[in-house]
Amino acid sequence: MSSYEARFKVWRGDVQGGGLEDFEVEVNDGEVVLDIIHRLQATQAPDLAVRWNCKAGKCGSCSAEINGRPRLMCMTRMSVFTREETITVTPLRAFPVVRDLVTDVNFNYTKAREVPSFVPPEGVGPGEYRMMQEDVDRSQEFRKCIECFLCQDTCHVVRDHEENKPAFAGPRFLMRVAELDMHPLDAAAETGLDRKATAQDEHGLGYCNITKCCTEVCPEGIKITDNALIPLKERAVDRKYDPLVWLGNKIMRRTSSG
Amino acid sequence: MSVVERQEWDVVVVGAGGAGLRAAIEARERGARTAVICKSLFGKAHTVMAEGGIAAAMANANEHDNWQVHFRDTMRGGKFLNQWRMAELHAREAPDRVWELETWGALFDRTKDGRISQRNFGGHEYPRLAHVGDRTGLELIRTLQQKIVSLQQEDKKETGDYESRLKIYQECTVTRILKDGSRVSGVFAYERETGRFFVLEAPAVVIATGGIGKSFKVTSNSWEYTGDGHALALLAGAPLLNMEFVQFHPTGMVWPPSVKGILVTESVRGDGGVLRNSEGKRFMFDYIPDVFKEKYAQSEEEGDRWYEDPDNNRRPPELLPRDEVARAINAEVKAGRGSPHGGVFLDVSTRMPAEVIRRRLPSMYHQFKELADVDITAEAMEVGPTCHYVMGGIAVESDTAAARGVPGLYAAGEVAGGMHGSNRLGGNSLSDLLVFGRRAGWHAAEYAAARAFERPEVSDMQVDTAAAEALRPFSAEGPGGGEDDGRPPENPYTLHQELQQAMNDLVGIIRREAEMEQALEKLADLRVRARRAGVEGHRQFNPGWHLALDLRNMLLVSECVARAALERTESRGGHTREDHPTMDRTWRNINLLCQLADPTGGLAAMDPERGQITLKRETTDPVRQDLLALFDKEELVKYLAEEELYQ
Numbered sequence: 001m002s003s004y005e006a007r008f009k010v011w012r013g014d015v016q017g018g019g020l021e022d023f024e025v026e027v028n029d030g031e032v033v034l035d036i037i038h039r040l041q042a043t044q045a046p047d048l049a050v051r052w053n054c055k056a057g058k059c060g061s062c063s064a065e066i067n068g069r070p071r072l073m074c075m076t077r078m079s080v081f082t083r084e085e086t087i088t089v090t091p092l093r094a095f096p097v098v099r100d101l102v103t104d105v106n107f108n109y110t111k112a113r114e115v116p117s118f119v120p121p122e123g124v125g126p127g128e129y130r131m132m133q134e135d136v137d138r139s140q141e142f143r144k145c146i147e148c149f150l151c152q153d154t155c156h157v158v159r160d161h162e163e164n165k166p167a168f169a170g171p172r173f174l175m176r177v178a179e180l181d182m183h184p185l186d187a188a189a190e191t192g193l194d195r196k197a198t199a200q201d202e203h204g205l206g207y208c209n210i211t212k213c214c215t216e217v218c219p220e221g222i223k224i225t226d227n228a229l230i231p232l233k234e235r236a237v238d239r240k241y242d243p244l245v246w247l248g249n250k251i252m253r254r255t256s257s258g
Numbered sequence: 259m260s261v262v263e264r265q266e267w268d269v270v271v272v273g274a275g276g277a278g279l280r281a282a283i284e285a286r287e288r289g290a291r292t293a294v295i296c297k298s299l300f301g302k303a304h305t306v307m308a309e310g311g312i313a314a315a316m317a318n319a320n321e322h323d324n325w326q327v328h329f330r331d332t333m334r335g336g337k338f339l340n341q342w343r344m345a346e347l348h349a350r351e352a353p354d355r356v357w358e359l360e361t362w363g364a365l366f367d368r369t370k371d372g373r374i375s376q377r378n379f380g381g382h383e384y385p386r387l388a389h390v391g392d393r394t395g396l397e398l399i400r401t402l403q404q405k406i407v408s409l410q411q412e413d414k415k416e417t418g419d420y421e422s423r424l425k426i427y428q429e430c431t432v433t434r435i436l437k438d439g440s441r442v443s444g445v446f447a448y449e450r451e452t453g454r455f456f457v458l459e460a461p462a463v464v465i466a467t468g469g470i471g472k473s474f475k476v477t478s479n480s481w482e483y484t485g486d487g488h489a490l491a492l493l494a495g496a497p498l499l500n501m502e503f504v505q506f507h508p509t510g511m512v513w514p515p516s517v518k519g520i521l522v523t524e525s526v527r528g529d530g531g532v533l534r535n536s537e538g539k540r541f542m543f544d545y546i547p548d549v550f551k552e553k554y555a556q557s558e559e560e561g562d563r564w565y566e567d568p569d570n571n572r573r574p575p576e577l578l579p580r581d582e583v584a585r586a587i588n589a590e591v592k593a594g595r596g597s598p599h600g601g602v603f604l605d606v607s608t609r610m611p612a613e614v615i616r617r618r619l620p621s622m623y624h625q626f627k628e629l630a631d632v633d634i635t636a637e638a639m640e641v642g643p644t645c646h647y648v649m650g651g652i653a654v655e656s657d658t659a660a661a662r663g664v665p666g667l668y669a670a671g672e673v674a675g676g677m678h679g680s681n682r683l684g685g686n687s688l689s690d691l692l693v694f695g696r697r698a699g700w701h702a703a704e705y706a707a708a709r710a711f712e713r714p715e716v717s718d719m720q721v722d723t724a725a726a727e728a729l730r731p732f733s734a735e736g737p738g739g740g741e742d743d744g745r746p747p748e749n750p751y752t753l754h755q756e757l758q759q760a761m762n763d764l765v766g767i768i769r770r771e772a773e774m775e776q777a778l779e780k781l782a783d784l785r786v787r788a789r790r791a792g793v794e795g796h797r798q799f800n801p802g803w804h805l806a807l808d809l810r811n812m813l814l815v816s817e818c819v820a821r822a823a824l825e826r827t828e829s830r831g832g833h834t835r836e837d838h839p840t841m842d843r844t845w846r847n848i849n850l851l852c853q854l855a856d857p858t859g860g861l862a863a864m865d866p867e868r869g870q871i872t873l874k875r876e877t878t879d880p881v882r883q884d885l886l887a888l889f890d891k892e893e894l895v896k897y898l899a900e901e902e903l904y905q
Binding site for chain 1: 304411481521624793
């Protein structure tokens with residue numbers, strides 16, 4: 001293996017507008033897309049704006065769309081593309097652009113605040129928490145989330161529908177509701193808070209029609225739809241008839257039998 | 259020029275990793291209106307990368323564990339250079355800090371009886387690390403983040419505003435601590451998104467900015483680790499302590515080149531992974547130093563038995579403290595017994611079934627699969643040392659986390675010095691963040707409350723000076739200050755790469771006098787050139803500009819490391835001198851303090867050829883008798899000077 005020159009198109013611009021800019025740039029063995037963006041910064045475009053931190057798929061900062069697919073730039077190896085391919089890097093489409101590859105992700109922080117926090121159980125002091133591994137497994141899966149917001153970006157409920165944003169928390173924060181709902185010691189119910197009900201009534205669970213796009217882009221491999229959203233819907237069904245649950249069950253049954 | 263927006267807070271916390279967030283929670287809960295200011299998005303701090311766990315003597319996995327044993331391990335790991343009172347507070351309070359996280363919603367892995375599971379780690383006598391697979395740092399940061407959100411929700415209920423008492427200024431960078439006379443009066447910062455300047459006025463400032471790894475080429479640290487807090491404190495007149503001690507984690511990835519340095523968690527060894535050289539030999543048995551001879555297995559068989567029966571066998575030497583393992587790997591590679599890409603082999607594939615590896619080390623499995631095409635359940639990893647952590651840092655009072663010499667300034671976490679002595683044990687970082695983050699927030703809040711009616715003032719002049727300093731990279735080209743005439747501006751990325759290469763080659767894991775002198779010359783050269791670091795474009799989210807500003811901090815901190823390393827003529831923990839290869843007991847109670855050569859803090863006015871740092875030696879307080887009594891006399895003889903022993 002040796003180095004070669006790759007063709008890149010990188011979106012540059014800001015809230016006023018912008019467009020794809022062409023670059024030819026060196027690529028070496030084993031590199032990822034973020035390495036190439038950094039090389040562009042160091043050699044051709046010092047003010048190219050990009051977010052990144054850990055460069056190891058742990059912090060979820062360097063989210064972008066690569067050839068139209070939401071991905072982490074640090075976990076996308078150049079070897080998945082052919083040398084002839086032109087690689088297009090654009091900012092996350094569901095959020096307003098700040099500059100170049102950096103978007104305004106405040107939507108997510110706003111939604112995070114709208115989910116009521118963990119309620120510690122009455123009368124159980126620090127050090128007295130007892131939980132079985134099999135009971136924490138489910139919530140632990142959701143706590144693997146690195147908040148890259150790729151699921152929020154890809155979800156078609158908000159991707160091209162700005163008008164749905166106020167009413168819809170998005171897969172990441174519906175999953176947060178599920179996580180708390182499945183937490184073995186969360187005492188929300190004792191305070192009169194029905195988390196399942198809030199998912200439906202306050203966080204827009206009904207908008208989700210379980211197309212599983214969120215699961216597909218999750219870099220942590222969390223089964224957002226199957227393990228978080230569908231169970232929430234099934235619990236909500238006690239209270240409300242939801243035709244999508246019925247449909248979801250049909251689809252699930254078909255895939256598992258097929 | 260003073261049109262810079264100002265806001266008033268009681269406590270300002272710089273940094274939103276584990277220490278910063280824990281400090282902010284404490285300050286807010288004690289009634290202080292608290293602002294947190296961080297370079298990245300909220301929840302992305304470097305703490306997320308911590309993998310192994312949080313060390314705390316909860317005795318869930320081994321009933322013999324207690325704070326005294328933890329204290330002992332910590333002092334041994336730090337080769338007795340630790341600020342012993344910090345090590346004591348840390349060992350005593352860590353369990354409460356972990357249990358508290360559960361009440362905020364954290365979900366640790368469990369023991370069979372439903373308590374928090376604890377795993378083995380290098381240098382810890384008993385399984386002590388509370389963990390969540392190998393993503394413990396993420397759990398910690400998320401739990402603290404969610405606790406902050408829950409406090410904001412309470413405030414919203416009461417005041418109608420989420421941010422009335424606790425606000426996060428994300429993607430903002432502090433470039434100066436502001437002072438009123440000798441005391442802290444606030445911070446000067448810019449917003450990365452817009453480039454807009456602003457001032458947060460506050461009587462108390464907590465620095466919690468983490469480490470300095472981005473001054474080295476091969477590092478496990480992210481871009482944020484540019485030594486900002488270390489430099490801010492220095493510039494504000496506070497001394498840094500023992501900056502020569504830099505931890506090179508023994509196991510970073512070595513291939514492919516683009517991921518060189520990324521961390522491979524110590525849990526791999528804690529859970530049974532072994533190190534082998536190119537001849538297939540478990541070489542660590544050849545590298546057990548005298549001070550640890552009685553504590554480690556002498557044969558592979560004994561080491562292997564220890565995982566199942568720790569009471570009757572000694573631990574394998576793969577679990578020696580990190581400095582020992584890093585040096586051993588370095589020596590094997592140098593002796594020509596390295597792996598194809600210049601590391602050694604770390605193998606779990608022959609030690610555990612594939613499904614156990616995937617369950618216990620999911621991130622490692624994922625990381626190697628995705629980034630190196632290596633399936634760690636089937637083949638060995640290639641690993642080598644990577645710059646990971648700085649033990650040195652802001653000199654603080656042990657109980658209050660107050661920075662010495664600057665009233666109103668506090669420091670916690672990696673940026674604070676002393677706690678870990680010359681070498682940090684794995685797992686002691688996350689617990690350090692919690693224990694001293696809380697203490698910093700607590701004392702900063704108390705300090706601020708006592709000054710509620712005599713708040714320090716921020717002078718316009720200081721704000722103007724800070725603004726001019728921050729704008730300097732935009733005027734680097736053209737006829738700026740006389741000496742720059744006619745020369746093109748320097749590329750900040752090039753300067754950064756040269757700095758990283760110099761520190762890596764000349765002040766790295768093994769140090770020599772002549773090389774460190776060479777490093778100081780190179781730093782002087784870079785300092786001159788960095789004054790002309792120029793940027794293109796405008797102030798809106800401009801990474802070139804941000805880097806040009808961060809260079810000041812990296813250069814200052816690098817000089818501290820190089821000067822202190824040159825001064826300390828012994829090898830101890832994270833400081834290894836080829837020309838002084840042994841530990842010297844007479845250095846045991848010597849601290850090296852770095853201070854700004856020009857105490858007015860005016861960098862620009864200085865002669866660029868001269869250094870910016872002066873060193874001062876200081877003798878440390880003797881270790882308290884009841885703490886010394888926790889060790890056998892025979893062991894103490896190896897560390898303490900004669901006169902210390904007979905006091």
